[in-house]
Amino acid sequence: MIQAKNIHKSFGELEVLKGVDLNVKKGEIVSIVGPSGAGKTTLLQILGTLDKPNDGEVLVDGINFSKLGEKALAAFRNKHIGFIFQFHQLLPEFTALENVMIPALIAGKDQKKTAEKAKEILAYLKLTDRMEHKPNELSGGEKQRVAVARALINDPGLILADKEELHKLLFDLRDKFGLTIVIVTHDKELAALSDRVIQMRDGQIIN
Numbered sequence: 139m140i141q142a143k144n145i146h147k148s149f150g151e152l153e154v155l156k157g158v159d160l161n162v163k164k165g166e167i168v169s170i171v172g173p174s175g176a177g178k179t180t181l182l183q184i185l186g187t188l189d190k191p192n193d194g195e196v197l198v199d200g201i202n203f204s205k206l207g208e209k210a211l212a213a214f215r216n217k218h219i220g221f222i223f224q225f226h227q228l229l230p231e232f233t234a235l236e237n238v239m240i241p242a243l244i245a246g247k248d249q250k251k252t253a254e255k256a257k258e259i260l261a262y263l264k265l266t267d268r269m270e271h272k273p274n275e276l277s278g279g280e281k282q283r284v285a286v287a288r289a290l291i292n293d294p295g296l297i298l299a300d301k302e303e304l305h306k307l308l309f310d311l312r313d314k315f316g317l318t319i320v321i322v323t324h325d326k327e328l329a330a331l332s333d334r335v336i337q338m339r340d341g342q343i344i345n
Contacts, residue, residue, distance in 0.1 A: 139162050139163060139164040139165075139166070139198065139199060139295065139296060139318040140160065140161065140162040140185060140196070140197070140198055140296070140318070140320070141160075141161055141196070141197040142158060142159060142160040142161075142181075142184070142185060142194065142195075142196050142197075143159055143194050143195050143196075143197075144157050144158075144159060144193065144194040144195075145157070145158040145159075145160075145181065145184060145191045145193070145194035145196070146158075146191055146192045146193040146194055147177075147180055147184065147189070147191050147192055148192055153341060154177045154180045154341050155177045155180055155181060155184075155191070155341045155342075156177075156340070156341040156342050157194070157342065158177070158181060158194070158338075158341075158342065158343055159343070160181075160185075160336065160343065162318060162320060163318070164295070164318050165312065165316060165317070165318055166318055166319075166333045166334065167308065167309065167312055167318075167319045167321070167331075167332045167333045167334075168319070168320050168321070168332055168333065168334045168335075168336060169321045169322075169323055169328060169329035169332040169334075169335050169336070170182070170320065170321065170322050170323075170336045170337075170338060171323060171324065171326070171329050171335060171336070171337055171338070172337055172338035172339050173339065175340075176338040176339050176340065176341070177338055177340075177341040177342075178322040178338055179300055179322055181322075181338070182298050182300055182320065182322050184196060185198075185298060185320060186215065186219050186221060186298045187203050187211050187214065187215045187219070188215075188221075190203075190204075198214075198218065198219070198296060199218065199295065201214065213245075216241055216244055216245050216292060217245060217292055217294070218292075218294050218295055218296060219294050219296050219297075219298060220288075220289030220290055220292070220294040220296070220297045220298070220317075221289055221297075221298050221299075222282075222285050222286055222289050222297065222298070222299040222300070222301055222304070223285065223300050223301075226273070226281045226282060226284070226285045227285070228273040228281060228284060228285065228288075229273075230272060230273050230274060231272070232272065233269065233270050233271060233272055234260065234265060234268055234269050234270070234271055234272075234273070234276065234280075234284045234287075235253065235256055235257065235260065235269040235270065237273070237284055237288055238256040238259065238260060238284060238287045238288045238291055239252050239253060239256045239291065240288070241288060241291050241292050242255070242256075242291045242292055245292060247292075252291070255291065256287065256291060257269065259287040259290050259291065260283075260284070260287050262314075263283040263286060263287055263307075264283070265280060265283055265284065265287070268280055268284075282301070282304070283307075286304075286307065286311070290311070290315065293315075294317070295316075295317065295318060296317070296318045296319075296320070297311070297317050297318070297319045297320070298319075298320050299319065299320070299321045299322070300321075300322045301321065301322075301323065304321070304328065305325075305327075305328055305331070306331075308321065309331065
């Protein structure tokens with residue numbers, strides 16, 4: 139599912155990733171752990187096409203990101219990758235339902251069918267009675283589940299999560315939707331539940 143080869147990333151004089159190689163199999167849940175500043179989130183952003191490496195290449199499902207133009211890259215990201223970020227990044231002016239629908243509408247999907255699908259996912263996540271609420275009316279846990287629903291709306295094969303409190307939910311989602319999941323976390327309990335734990339330190343994978 140994911141092949142990252144010799145990934146280097148620098149910000150000015152600061153070298154954040156120093157030749158990272160990573161392979162993740164389809165349907166695998168992998169946790170990336172390590173101290174702050176190890177390069178975990180930078181690697182996650184590169185795997186998700188949100189940032190580009192200075193050197194090296196990333197392939198998802200055999201597709202090499204470096205071969206895609208910006209428009210094709212954005213379309214690939216929207217269709218194939220779901221993101222769950224630390225701070226949810228929900229749009230405050232939209233309801234929970236509308237936030238979930240946005241990636242599908244950007245992809246040009248039918249609004250009525252998208253709304254039906256979004257409602258089904260929100261119901262699965264036990265948010266039926268919160269669909270018309272805006273983010274400032276939701277608890278932290280509810281916002282988190284809305285972000286999960288949004289990540290699922292386009293049937294991605296890959297979920298990338300920069301989260302601390304997902305725990306069992308991600309594993310239930312893997313089993314229900316057949317997802318491949320990469321998690322950046324400091325939570326040793328969550329990491330221990332994963333199929334595999336990858337440790338990073340000082341811009342490199344150390345195990």
